Amino acid sequence: MEDKIYVDVIALHRKDGSLKPLVILWENGVKYAIDKVTQVVPAASMKAGGAGIRYTCRISGQLRYLFLEEKRWFIERGG
Amino acid sequence: MERVILHCDLNNFYASVEALHQPQYRHVPMAVGGDVEKRHGIILAKNPLAKKAGVQTGEALWQARQKCPDIVILPPRFSLYLRFSKMVKAIYGRYSDRIESFGIDECWVDVTESVRLFGSGAVIADEIREAIKREVGITASIGVSFNKIFAKLGSDYKKPDATTVITRENMEQIIYPLPASDLLYVGRSTARKLEKIGVYTIGDLAKCNLALLKRRLGKWGEYLHYFANGEDHSPVIVSDEEPMIKSIGNSTTAPKDMVSLRDVSIVTTVLCESVASRLRDHQFKATVVTVYIRNKELESFTRQVSLEYPTDISRELITAAMNLFSANVDFRIPLRSIGIKASGLLYHDRPIQLSLFVNQKEREKELAIDHAFDQARRRFGFYCIQRGCAKEDTLLSGFNPKADHVIFPESYFKAGDH
Numbered sequence: 001m002e003d004k005i006y007v008d009v010i011a012l013h014r015k016d017g018s019l020k021p022l023v024i025l026w027e028n029g030v031k032y033a034i035d036k037v038t039q040v041v042p043a044a045s046m047k048a049g050g051a052g053i054r055y056t057c058r059i060s061g062q063l064r065y066l067f068l069e070e071k072r073w074f075i076e077r078g079g
Numbered sequence: 080m081e082r083v084i085l086h087c088d089l090n091n092f093y094a095s096v097e098a099l100h101q102p103q104y105r106h107v108p109m110a111v112g113g114d115v116e117k118r119h120g121i122i123l124a125k126n127p128l129a130k131k132a133g134v135q136t137g138e139a140l141w142q143a144r145q146k147c148p149d150i151v152i153l154p155p156r157f158s159l160y161l162r163f164s165k166m167v168k169a170i171y172g173r174y175s176d177r178i179e180s181f182g183i184d185e186c187w188v189d190v191t192e193s194v195r196l197f198g199s200g201a202v203i204a205d206e207i208r209e210a211i212k213r214e215v216g217i218t219a220s221i222g223v224s225f226n227k228i229f230a231k232l233g234s235d236y237k238k239p240d241a242t243t244v245i246t247r248e249n250m251e252q253i254i255y256p257l258p259a260s261d262l263l264y265v266g267r268s269t270a271r272k273l274e275k276i277g278v279y280t281i282g283d284l285a286k287c288n289l290a291l292l293k294r295r296l297g298k299w300g301e302y303l304h305y306f307a308n309g310e311d312h313s314p315v316i317v318s319d320e321e322p323m324i325k326s327i328g329n330s331t332t333a334p335k336d337m338v339s340l341r342d343v344s345i346v347t348t349v350l351c352e353s354v355a356s357r358l359r360d361h362q363f364k365a366t367v368v369t370v371y372i373r374n375k376e377l378e379s380f381t382r383q384v385s386l387e388y389p390t391d392i393s394r395e396l397i398t399a400a401m402n403l404f405s406a407n408v409d410f411r412i413p414l415r416s417i418g419i420k421a422s423g424l425l426y427h428d429r430p431i432q433l434s435l436f437v438n439q440k441e442r443e444k445e446l447a448i449d450h451a452f453d454q455a456r457r458r459f460g461f462y463c464i465q466r467g468c469a470k471e472d473t474l475l476s477g478f479n480p481k482a483d484h485v486i487f488p489e490s491y492f493k494a495g496d497h
Binding site: 003042043044046 | 099101102166212216
């Protein structure tokens with residue numbers, strides 16, 4: 001099964017040029033609000049296969065990686 | 080002060096990027112190869128499992144399949160590799176602004192001024208390798224030395240994902256036993272010449288009599304002697320984000336062998352149109368035209384000519400190239416690949432001396448034709464308009480070098496650039 005899941009994201013583009021993802025829209029229509037972005041680093045995802053900017057996001061108490069690869073967002077399947 | 084130079088080589092670059100993106104191919108023999116249908120069928124890069132099976136970069140796809148029947152061959156995605164190459168260069172940029180690219184997957188980085196900030200060359204090399212692994216998801220081998228030539232030998236010495244430090248103290252031990260052909264600029268024919276005078280290793284070369292080398296190999300003999308002794312003082316050329324363009328070229332392996340000047344002229348026309356169009360895109364005119372010729376026996380050579388007037392006109396490139404072909408090819412062995420390179424570039428708006436003996440009106444007309452081609456192709460696609468001769472053999476003319484080849488086999492023309 002494909003481990004790279006592209007997702008729709010609502011994000012805030014700040015005046016200073018920085019970018020903060022706010023909400024992930026899952027394919028079944030569910031919206032996941034991102035409570036906090038704890039780290040932003042360039043990183044590869046060996047699991048999903050890709051590389052870009054990795055946002056470590058807290059979503060209802062859990063930490064998940066959200067990657068911005070060029071213009072598209074993806075997450076890794078599973079925990 | 081002794082320089083500290085890194086040479087960073089991304090291991091199996093194309094194959095590594097593909098393996099990152101397609102995890103299902105990480106544990107099977109896999110290679111990235113050209114288009115089989117159009118005969119650009121060679122292995123461009125392979126993963127370690129394919130290497131173990133004996134697959135070599137540069138060999139035909141069918142040869143690779145013979146050695147390794149279950150090999151997976153993926154088509155190349157050059158724009159993806161360019162993006163990864165840029166990401167890696169950004170990492171080098173954290174340690175130095177003196178970065179010189181050598182192809183898409185190799186760079187020299189001069190960190191002489193950075194060692195007090197970041198630690199020794201080896202420390203920086205290890206940090207860079209870690210960062211590439213973590214952020215880009217591929218591996219690199221890095222050579223650290225006091226000159227560019229030895230740094231490059233170092234990056235080849237241990238692969239993948241390793242750092243090799245070559246100092247004045249250990250150079251005899253590490254470098255001297257290596258075959259002379261490992262040295263940059265020692266190709267097949269130079270290696271043969273060296274063997275004739277009993278020079279097999281880099282150590283032999285370093286100890287060889289300079290006068291003898293000069294007699295046999297000319298000025299290159301002298302250079303190679305210096306290189307082998309670690310006396311390479313060439314600087315790491317600081318390049319901007321976009322490397323300074325020194326030449327623009329296109330080459331192609333035709334879908335069938337070219338057996339006559341007529342065949343060559345069809346392919347040349349398409350190649351020259353592309354080169355001229357790219358010259359105009361970059362606002363350059365060329366003063367030198369080089370042709371690259373490779374026959375069925377895979378022997379290759381280049382010939383070049385200086386132009387009387389700087390040009391970005393297809394017709395003039397075609398004429399210059401065809402003169403070179405007709406003077407240098409006899410078709411006893413059919414041709415497999417040809418290439419056209421424009422160099423000696425000048426900015427297009429530089430004033431030129433007009434001549435009484437050249438019909439400038441005619442030149443402007445030819446240029447207007449080229450502009451019309453550019454516009455039509457931009458709007459309606461490459462194949463919407465072609466020169467008449469393209470229709471004589473649509474198999475030979477049916478390719479779009481401007482779009483198909485993002486990356487040009489740099490080594491083809493490398494010698495001409497130095």
